[in-house]
Amino acid sequence: MNKKSLFIGVIVSAAILSMANLVFASINTGGKENTSSSIEVVVEPGDTLWRIADQYNEQAGMSVNELLFYIQKENQLQSAIIQPGDHIIIPIK
Template identity: 40%
Template sequence: MKQYLFIIMLGSLLFTSVVHIVSGLEWSNTAEASSFDYIEVPVEMGDTLWTIADRYNEEHQRSIRDMVRLIIDENNLQDPYIYPGQNLHIPNP
């Protein structure tokens, strides 16, 4: 009985955490993103979406988080993982 109660409590905690995280995300508008020109950037060893967003964000003056979301949306990435040799389209204002 204690295990059953523990599983229910753990499940509700996980569900609440996921809802909290998802509700805090700011999704970019793809119509806004399509107003940019793009540069093609090859992903190099050690690159992450965060480092690429930080590198190309200076002219956008956005939060890094918003820039990461913009890159994900514009490249139709299904997950946040990128790989060396992959080419990303980065908005160029």
């Protein structure tokens, strides 16, 4: 294989990877722009992540379980344990 063939192979591979990235990105977002906003909630004594997700799931347009997962992921929580004074970001449509 000469240098020209190798160069063409690298260019074609890069183009294919770029196109695949665009396809998977549009699948992940459903092809729509993310127009949702978020609110910040300060955890009060007695609050649980489940209760917060249950309180805001309709505004977020998600089930309680979906919102619970989203909150943990977006707030980089290792578990569902939260403490009074914690600031939690919640998506709102």
